[in-house]
Amino acid sequence: MSEPLLKIQNVKKIFKVGFSNVIAVNDVSFNIEKHDSVSIVGESGSGKTTLANLILGIEEPTAGTILYNDKKINFNDKGLRKKIQFVQQNPLSSLNPKKTIYQTLELPLKIHNICPREDVKSKIIELLRYVDLDQSYLERHPYSLSGGQRQRISVARALACEPEIIIFDEPTSALDVLIQLKILNLLAEIKEKLNLTYIFITHDLAVVRNISDKTIVMNKGNIVEMNDTQKVFESPKQEYTKELIRSIPTITDEEEAAKP
Ligand SMILES: Nc1ncnc2c1ncn2[C@@H]1O[C@H](COP(=O)(O)OP(=O)(O)O)[C@@H](O)[C@H]1O
Numbered sequence: 001m002s003e004p005l006l007k008i009q010n011v012k013k014i015f016k017v018g019f020s021n022v023i024a025v026n027d028v029s030f031n032i033e034k035h036d037s038v039s040i041v042g043e044s045g046s047g048k049t050t051l052a053n054l055i056l057g058i059e060e061p062t063a064g065t066i067l068y069n070d071k072k073i074n075f076n077d078k079g080l081r082k083k084i085q086f087v088q089q090n091p092l093s094s095l096n097p098k099k100t101i102y103q104t105l106e107l108p109l110k111i112h113n114i115c116p117r118e119d120v121k122s123k124i125i126e127l128l129r130y131v132d133l134d135q136s137y138l139e140r141h142p143y144s145l146s147g148g149q150r151q152r153i154s155v156a157r158a159l160a161c162e163p164e165i166i167i168f169d170e171p172t173s174a175l176d177v178l179i180q181l182k183i184l185n186l187l188a189e190i191k192e193k194l195n196l197t198y199i200f201i202t203h204d205l206a207v208v209r210n211i212s213d214k215t216i217v218m219n220k221g222n223i224v225e226m227n228d229t230q231k232v233f234e235s236p237k238q239e240y241t242k243e244l245i246r247s248i249p250t251i252t253d254e255e256e257a258a259k260p
């Protein structure tokens with residue numbers, strides 16, 4: 001067995017709020033192997049986004065360590081930072097409204113010296129192709145795109161850095177269900193093409209079931225259950241997980257047909 005790509009070891013994150021402490025993540029440990037697709041689920045406030053920020057190096061753990069290829073995560077390490085990319089929930093707030101799609105995708109290529117200047121345009125077109133868009137989008141601005149198209153641009157921007165891991169924080173929760181499924185299909189396709197590792201942060205178990213092989217269930221900063229996604233759905237061990245599964249909306253035939 002090869003070494004895990006990501007090792008999260010006894011990680012704890014405490015925020016000071018006024019005079020009190022909020023334990024956002026409480027002594028969490030797990031590994032992520034290369035090419036895994038892992039979902040981290042749990043109700044709002046269970047510590048999912050904090051965990052993502054810790055993995056991205058945006059936040060520092062109060063205790064414990066996070067290792068990527070056996071190297072400690074450090075946001076100031078540019079080479080390491082490009083390897084773990086982030087796609088946020090709301091592309092309208094994460095995309096610069098003043099920038100064209102070309103400019104949006106050009107920036108990470110320049111920052112990380114991904115390709116020589118003369119190849120930038122063809123690289124951008126290639127990125128658009130990955131997310132099923134063509135060069136007619138180059139001069140458009142985020143406001144002129146649909147929610148699904150904007151999220152595709154966010155994905156293309158993450159891909160521009162040639163990452164090994166992409167963390168998605170509620171990537172489709174702002175989209176309607178059919179567009180959600182299209183995006184999830186696309187993400188699954190891209191993962192295979194580029195041999196990526198995915199971490200999905202979501203409170204939506206329907207998303208989890210569609211895309212991830214492994215599921216981590218969080219409650220109040222703790223991991224309460226961790227297993228293959230299929231096992232979590234077939235035989236959930238914890239009452240909390242059962243509750244989450246019960247709260248999944250029923251799926252229509254149309255949605256069923258659109259699944260990967
Ligand atoms: N920067 C912060 N300062 C203070 N408390 C925070 C901060 N970020 C998150 N928290 C608290 O940590 C807990 C977990 O939050 P979060 O990680 O955002 O959960 P989730 O993404 O699962 O909804 C919550 O109680 C939240 O209020």
Ligand SMILES: [Mg+2]
Binds near residue numbers: 048049050
């Ligand atoms: Mg969150």
